[in-house]
Amino acid sequence: MDFKEVKELIETINASDIAFFEIVNENCHIKMDKSLNREIASTAISEEKPVVVNTTKTTISEPSANITSERKVEKVIEKEVEDDNLVVINSPMVGTYYGGLSPDSPSFVKDGDNINVGDTLCIIEAMKLMNEIESEVNGIIRKILVKDGDMVEYGQPLFKIKEA
Template structure:
């Protein structure tokens, strides 16, 4: 996460009226507290989390050497569509409607893939690529983080 993304997140939280937002990824932890009615300020804490590197003996014991290589080659041509915001992921526009996309569907640039609810606002998430949906990586009505993978798309 770069400084511009952090600044955008701070502005978004300040405008939303939320008093506190916490974001934690693999390598960074951010807490943003906006000022209450009388305090008039905002506080942002950014903490770099230590990255643990698995030992070679653990990696060899956990999986055969051919499996990760084969999977990596298979996934190398796939595009990952990630969440642009924090919120709740919905596959359908409403409970009584069908899902926006299913595995195997062909999508075009601009097609709505899902909705993410953030601060009672429902945001349509549109595709920036054309291709075929290979996998949906998030369950319906699940919370998602910023930059969390949502879909795998085969562009060919």
Template sequence: MFKIQEIREIIKLVDASSIDEFVYEADGSKVKLKKNGGAVEIVAPKAAAPAPAPVVEQTAAPAPAAPAQAKEEAAPAAPVVADADLHKITSPMVGTFYQAPSPDAPAYVKVGDKVGDESIVCIVEAMKLFNEIEAEIKGEIVEILVKDGQLVEYGQPLFLVKPE
């Protein structure tokens, strides 16, 4: 079963995003949010025993600065025109994008950096958990598509990588 604080955080994230509908299922529980309809639906598990809390991997990264304090990374000189041969690193969740593990630390990657399969490229913070995002491909960072401190949605492209 979901804790009320978890549901409140999900509502805040969905409200701040441009998505109209959000559905999350875990261990027999289901949360469904619709902005336009104004509906919030929570379905309890059918089993008599309470469902265990969802397991979320948490990193030990320090909390990044608030978006207002975040440093702006310089945009690439020219936008990438032909991205058909480029790989998109996408966000695996709704949350806040951070380029560095802390406000005073350098960004994990910048345009022109080489990355490997397990290279950490950013952090996406969701419900106060800081999730390290890996490149999952060998190549070169060609473009950073979001700004530090920006809210990102599930499946939203974050980086363009030229595969090796």
């Protein structure tokens, strides 16, 4: 495969709904995975660095469309500010999410519960092993983002916690 063919292949896969793609032949091995949620923790930055933000403003000629766009932007900004005050607990592995020990038992936590460091939040089953996921912070559960029995990916957000 030459560069042009590889570029066309990447563009085709990116434009599709395919989450994972792999091709192997005698000349090359290409693997694309769009399914992983790659987040970078802001706490990993040891020093503050200047941030350059490029902004553009699009003007719409219809006044009613402009008002609608401004309302949507305001809602998004409010949601981002609200989410900035929360700690997100992400899945450390791929597996099946369970909120309790069994379907009949109560969940380890529910919205509004106070939690401490080390409290069990859920279980993730991976390769027939039950892995307890423990809290890394003290706080209050604000939102459980997955349902019992859901498949979860590595790095997928599971809980939003307001740190105490």
